[in-house]
Amino acid sequence: MLAKTLTSVLLALPLVAAPAQAAGVRGTPGAPGIGDAYFPDYGNGGYDARHYSLRLDYQPGADLLKGRATIVATATQHLSRFNLDFLLAVQEVKVNGRAAAFARTGTHELEITPGRTLAKGVPFTVEVAYADTPSAHDVPGVVKPWVKRAGGALALGQPEVAWWWFPSNDHPLDKATYDIAVTVPQGTEAISNGVLTGTRTREGRTTYRWRMDKPMASYLATLFVGDLEVRQRTHRGLPVLTAYDPTLGPRERFAKDSVERTPEVVGHLASLFGRYPFGSMGGSVVNENVGFALETQTQPVYDSVFFDGATDVGVVVHENAHQWFGDSVALKRWKDIWLNEGFATYAEWLWSEKQGTGTAAELANGLYDEIPADHPRFWMRVPGDPTPAFLFYASVYWRGGMTLQALRSEVGDAVFFDILRTWARIKQHGNADTGEFVSLAERKAGRQLDALFQTWLYTPAKPAERPAPDTLVSTRSQSAGPNFLESHKKTHERLHGPL
Structure with a gap:
């Protein structure tokens, strides 16, 4: 069930005989974590x-x-108490329209106790009213994903960001649909995910309504x-919205030359991976030195550093490949991050193959050859198990691609x-793990592939053989291939430090 509005969600939920709150039923508290070993x-x-x-x-200004926030959920047990992940100051909590007790536990846990036990298998609603200054909050060991900026703000981060602006069950395993209405001073833009369904200005303030269905x-x-340049158009019936910080300076031309090619990029990726899984596309370019790009669903966000002195369509390919691998097909656990980043990296290599600037085989072999076996970290x-500290390390991307x-x-x-294509289709809008991908690959190949995946994903050593035999390496693009590799390495060092 994919709902378009809160009302339609409520109407579409299954009708059951049990009451939403079960008098006399003994419940137990929900766990304060979803069960991910990397982030308990x-x-x-x-x-x-x-x-x-x-x-x-x-x-803006005051931040x-x-x-x-109104959350529609279904209890998966007889539930006496449950948590939301949230940092900001809470004023009121209601469960099924009735006041509920709440308290702070841990660094980011909002513990909610409804008046009566919530019955297993029955939908319920939670309302949380809050007001706070997001930029005032810090969490030890976490890079703050809320950026207070001139005339506005940016919420962008991975694996955590929601805590700073809305209460949630903050893990990819629990996906949901969204309606987001943002009211800001007139003349200020507010960009979020999905389709912009409407705007309304009243008494000097404008409300933007976004829907992710x-x-x-x-x-x-x-x-x-913020004060943004927003461009809107359609491409083959889908809305395309791009937004640019007006302070990009010399980077503006290169940013637009890259991000405005999003429909072309998406079309090429669809020819490889199957139909684009969402109802809109676009991208935003920020000038806040966040140091990365992120595949925020339908509306990837790019740091302007990617467009410093030249176009970079590769990053547009990477973030839009994530719309299939990472967004539509999401992780069950953070350990399997290579299913996101290795796939998006390989999409970049496929784009290079299309452009004649190095085949995927050349690029994979090139990286293999350039990184020595005794490198202190890479191999x-x-x-397949990078540890939380190295979740975004180069081997996740490059060895994942290899x-x-x-x-x-x-x-x-x-x-x-x-x-x-089958992986993107059968797991569309769901979650998956590495074991499921290996099983699919073996079924399609008609043979066991355990040794291949063990070697490339889990063995802490440089594989004895290159990822592609020499017979797959051409000569027509070898002169361009090293330039692509050098760009790859510089991008990683800029975002994540030296190898």
């Missing part, structure tokens, strides 16, 4: 969030965010507020691309 206190247990309706009022992980929700940090090239070399192009 991220997400929560005891319920499944179905839809978020966010009504936000933001005052004051007022909100009312496909399930979305909480870290993929974004908010970009030891396995992409894994796909090794698979392609093993099974051939026809089977390989059938695997990718």
Whole structure:
């Protein structure tokens, strides 16, 4: 069920005989974590969030965010108490329209106790009213994902960001649909996910209404507020919205030359991976030195550093490949991050192959050859289990991409691309893990592939053989290939430090 509005969510939920709150039923508290070994206190247990309706009022300058979040969820156990992940100051909590007790536990846990036990399998609603200054909050060991900026703000981060602007079950395993209404001073833009369904200006303030009608992980929700240049058009019936910080300076031309090619990029990726999984596309370019780009659903956000002195369509390819791999097909656990980043990296190599600037085989082999076996970190940090500290390390991206090239070399192009298209189709708008991908690959290939995946994903050593045999390496693009590799390495060093 993919709801378009909160009302339709409520109407579409299954009718059951049990009351939403079960008098006399003994419940137990939901777990304060969803069960991810990398981040034990991220997400929560005891319920499944179905839809978020966010009504936000933001005052730039003061960085004051007022909100009312209404969450439609279903209890997965008889639930006496449950948690939401949230940092901001809460004024009121209601469960099924009745006041509920709430308290702070841990660094980011909002513990809610309804008046009566919530019955297993029955939908319920939670309303949280709040007001606070997001930029005033810090969490030890976490890079603050809320950026107070001139005339606005930016909410952008991974794996955590939602805590700073709305309460949620903050883990990719619990995806939901969203309606987001943001009220800001007239003349200020507010960009979020999905389709902009309307705007209304009253008494000097404008409300922007955004709708994401496909399930979305909480870290993929974004908010970009400020004096922005916004461009809107349609491409083959889909809305395309791009937004640019007006302070980009010399980077502006290169940013627009890159991001405005989003429909072309999406069209090419669709020819490889299957139909684009969402109802809109676009991208925003910020000038806040966040140091990365992120695949926020339908509206990727790019730091302007990617466009410093030249276009960079590769990053546009990377973030839009995530719309299939990472957004539509989301992780069950953060350990499997290579399913996001390795796939998006390989999409960049496929784009290079299309452009004649190095085949995927050349690029995979080139990286393999350039990184020595005794490198102190790269080959030891396995992409299949990188640890939380190295979640975004180069091996997750590059060795993840090499894994796909090794698979392609093993099974051939026809089977390989059938695997990718089937994976994107059967897991669309859901969650998946590495074991499921391996099983699919083996079924399509008609043989066991355990040794291949063990070698490339889990063995802490440089594989004995290159990801592609020399027979797959051409000569027509070898002169361009090293330039692509050098760009790859510089991008990683800029974002994540030296190898």
